[in-house]
Structure formats: C-alpha cells, structure tokens
Amino acid sequence: MGKLEHKTAIVTGSSRGIGAEVAKFLAAEGAAVVVNYRQKAPRANKVVAEIQAAGGRAAAVGADLTTEEGVHALASKAMEEFGSLDVLVLNASGGMETGMEEGYALKLNRDAQVNMLNAAVPLMPEGSRVVFVTSHQAHFVESVPTMPEYEPVAKSKRAGEDALRDLLPQLEDKGISLVVVSGDMIEGTVTATLLDRSNPGAIEARRAEAGKLYSVKEFAAEVAKMVTADVESGHTEYVGGADYFGKAAQ
Numbered sequence: 440m441g442k443l444e445h446k447t448a449i450v451t452g453s454s455r456g457i458g459a460e461v462a463k464f465l466a467a468e469g470a471a472v473v474v475n476y477r478q479k480a481p482r483a484n485k486v487v488a489e490i491q492a493a494g495g496r497a498a499a500v501g502a503d504l505t506t507e508e509g510v511h512a513l514a515s516k517a518m519e520e521f522g523s524l525d526v527l528v529l530n531a532s533g534g535m536e537t538g539m540e541e542g543y544a545l546k547l548n549r550d551a552q553v554n555m556l557n558a559a560v561p562l563m564p565e566g567s568r569v570v571f572v573t574s575h576q577a578h579f580v581e582s583v584p585t586m587p588e589y590e591p592v593a594k595s596k597r598a599g600e601d602a603l604r605d606l607l608p609q610l611e612d613k614g615i616s617l618v619v620v621s622g623d624m625i626e627g628t629v630t631a632t633l634l635d636r637s638n639p640g641a642i643e644a645r646r647a648e649a650g651k652l653y654s655v656k657e658f659a660a661e662v663a664k665m666v667t668a669d670v671e672s673g674h675t676e677y678v679g680g681a682d683y684f685g686k687a688a689q
Contacts, residue, residue, distance in 0.1 A: 441469030442667045447521040449473040449513060451504060451555060452531025454483035456628055457572065460659030461528055462486055465666060466495030471521040474499045475513055475531065496521070504531055504551040505543075510558040517562070524562040526666050529555060529603075530572045532630075534592035548595040553602050565614030570665050571603055574630075575680045578621040582687040588637045592630075607673055616672035618665045623680030627655045653679050 448465045452458040454476035462472045463486070472490060474497055476483035483499035490497040500516045502509035517524040529552050534544025556569060576585040577596035585593050600619060610617055624631055624645045635642045646652050653661075661678045670676070677683075 441467065443526070444469035445523075446525040447471045447473070447517050447523045448526035448528060448666070449475060449517050449524065449559065450528040450530055451475045451513070452477075453528075454479045454486060454499075457625065457655055457659050457662065458528070458530040459486045460656050461530060461662050462497065463490060463493075463495075464660060464663035465526065465528075466490040466497055467493065468663070468667070469495075470526065471496040471498075473497070473513065473517045473520065475504075476501055477503050477531075504555055505546050507554065510551070510555045513555070514558040514562055523564070524559060525564065525567045527556065527559045527563070527567075527569045528572065528662065528666070529569065530662070532572070532592075532596060532599075534595055544592050544595040545598065548592065549599040549602050552599040553606070556603060556606065560610070560613060560615060563613070563615055567615045568666055569603075569610070569615060569617045570662060571600060571617065571619045572662055573597075573600055573619060573621050574625075575621050575623050575677070575683045578619075578675070579683050579687050583683055586634060586638055586641060589630075589634055604673065611672060616670075618668070618670060618672070619675045620662045620665050620678060621675055622653060622658050622661070622678040623649055623683070624652055625655055625658050626652045649680050649682060651679065 448470045450458050450462045453462045453474045466472045474483045474486050487497040487499045498520045502513040577593040580593040580597050
C-alpha cells in the first residue's frame, strides 16, 4: 500500500508541467487525484488517462481559480468524486501570459491561493496537508534581485506565500499543516520558456551560475515527497539553487 492510500488530493494547475507530474506521483502513492485545469481539458484528460492506465484513480475538473465559483467547485468535486479531501497542492501560478487583465498576477498568485485554501479547509480532516509551490526567484525576491521581466510575478507569488503563512494559526487549530516548496528555475516549464523568450539566454545563464537546474519531473518528485514528509507546519523545503542563501545573506 502507498503512503496516500484512501486519501484524496487536489493539485491545482495540473493539466501539464509540474502539476501533472505531481498528480502522477501522488496517484502512484495511492491517492485519488483531482486534476485541475482552466482551459485545456484534453491535456487534463490525458493526465487522468495515464494515471488510470497505471491503476490509479483520478478525475479532471475544470475550474478558474480566480473566481469564487471556481475554487468552491473544485473543492466540492473532490468530495463528490472521492468522498474526502486530505491533500491540497497549490501549484497553479502565472502572470507572464500576454493579454491578461491588469493585476492578474496578484489575483492568481495571491488571492486565488488564499481563496482556494479557504474553500478546501472546511472539508479537510485533522492531519491533512497543504503544499504551496513557489520559486527561489519569488521566495527571495525581497533580498535577491530577479530579472526585471519576472519581478512583478515574483512579488505576487511572494505575496501569496505571505498571505498563506498568515493563515498558519487557523490551520494549526484544525490540525492542518502547510509546507512551502521553493525551487530554482526549472528546465522545461512555461515560465522558464517565457522568461527565455523575453530575456534570451536567461536559462543558460542561470544553469551556468547554479551548476544544475532541475527538470520538471525531478522537481515534481520533490514536491510530491513533501506531501507526506515529517516536517513541521510552516516548513520551507528548498530545491536546488544553493547559491541563493549566500546572496540573501549579503
């Protein structure tokens, strides 16, 4: 039996990339997984099909997390499909996409994270876990400068992390733990691709500076591990980019 047998997990933004891989890892540990997407239903359905083909349980749920209806629909669907909600992985993020409304990054990276958590918590039993996925570029943004193209997104993600940490006392009262996973730039993500497009050579430069960049699957494995890791609520797990600590201390 896997560590997550008889548990249900929601992974936001999991139709592709890191979220999709996290969903697969959690399903392999026995969890029933709600695969969330905003627009790309075929991608989400493909993730679900892969999980089911491997003997796991999953369901794709379309929900726009920037709306009140979306967050409540996603939380409710977990209960309807699988009868419980024990794990919430807050992976969805954005802000570098073109054509989005002004303030979209903050709306998604801060407000939607808090709203999703607030919608899920009443359904989660004692012992449940919430994992927030962020980047070193965002986590350290107040002490380590990042690329100008990414700074607004980084600051919005840091605002999201801070807003979630403000809820730690309420989560503790319910016996729910919150863990943050912060990773260096990840090879193959949409964000890294967009950054490299707007700042050619950004990925190569960061790879040279850090010595190694994690792949999507490698980073997703680290995120998935933190769902069951024996760590205190409020813990931050750092993945790659060890040089950030020296920069932050300067």
